[in-house]
Amino acid sequence: MRGAVVAIDGPAGAGKSTAARRLAHRLGYVLIDTGALYRAVALVAKERGIDWDDAEALGQLARTIELRFSPAPSEGGRPPLLVDGADRSDAIRAPDISEGASRVSAHPPVRAALLGVQRAMGAQGGCVLEGRDIGTVVFPDADVKVFLTASLDARADRRFEELVDAGAEVDRDSVMVEMARRDARDAGRDTAPLRPAADAVPLDTTALDLDGVVERLVEIVREAGFSAR
Ligand code: DC
Numbered sequence: 001m002r003g004a005v006v007a008i009d010g011p012a013g014a015g016k017s018t019a020a021r022r023l024a025h026r027l028g029y030v031l032i033d034t035g036a037l038y039r040a041v042a043l044v045a046k047e048r049g050i051d052w053d054d055a056e057a058l059g060q061l062a063r064t065i066e067l068r069f070s071p072a073p074s075e076g077g078r079p080p081l082l083v084d085g086a087d088r089s090d091a092i093r094a095p096d097i098s099e100g101a102s103r104v105s106a107h108p109p110v111r112a113a114l115l116g117v118q119r120a121m122g123a124q125g126g127c128v129l130e131g132r133d134i135g136t137v138v139f140p141d142a143d144v145k146v147f148l149t150a151s152l153d154a155r156a157d158r159r160f161e162e163l164v165d166a167g168a169e170v171d172r173d174s175v176m177v178e179m180a181r182r183d184a185r186d187a188g189r190d191t192a193p194l195r196p197a198a199d200a201v202p203l204d205t206t207a208l209d210l211d212g213v214v215e216r217l218v219e220i221v222r223e224a225g226f227s228a229r
Helices: 016-027 034-048 055-064 095-104 108-122 134-138 152-165 172-188 210-223
Strands: 005-009 030-033 067-069 081-083 127-131 144-149 201-204
Touching: 005 016, 005 134, 016 030, 016 127, 016 210, 030 034, 030 067, 030 108, 034 055, 034 067, 034 081, 034 095, 034 108, 034 127, 055 108, 067 108, 095 172, 108 127, 108 134, 127 134, 134 144, 144 210, 152 172, 201 210
Parallel strands: 005 127, 005 144, 030 127, 144 201
Antiparallel strands: 067 081
16 A cells, blocks of 8 residues: 655644654654755855845745755654755754744745655655645645644743753743744745644644654554554
8 A cells, every 4th residue: 555645734843843753753654854945945045145035046046956855864863954965954953044944935936946846755655744834735635634733832842942952052932932933924924824734633732742742643644544664
């Protein structure tokens, strides 16, 4: 049987990336972190002196850089992102690139360029895609759609802990303010805004730990008639 296309959407800090990675590992599926693609556009734009508000130049950039994930290095690890052949996995995680990714992702020419990339990556099925518009725009016919949410407080706590663990010196309140601003921009844009697909299963992770989230995701995939490879 063909593997499913699993779409996981939701705001920053809802637990998408870790949960999606663990789910993909459990199912033997490929993980496609679509936010990494927008992050790559923001990173390369910054390096080349292209303004994050210059829609046309960013679209041209997104159409010409080569974006590819190489297989995950370790069990359940994050698949490295290759930009024009070079591993940029660490550079795309810088806090200013989070802001840049949210800015560049609002421009229709950027979204149009990355749409084809994402569809090609998921065309074979057997994949978990995580992002903001996977179930609504990229794969509106996905076999399984989940919309992950959590309270702003819980999401800010998680992101704060992640940053502290990574050695960053940050203030918890600014993390929360920045997160709220990014969500408002992602949900308020005209093209492919962050919102649940009508047929997505909502999953509020506020009171769940990671294992609980992953178990529930596995169950949702099973209920849709798919199983591990
Ligand atoms: O998931 P992330 O934090 O890596 O995403 C970075 C930004 O990219 C996010 O603020 C909005 C944008 N994004 C998007 O618009 N559509 C997606 N499918 C994934 C991410």
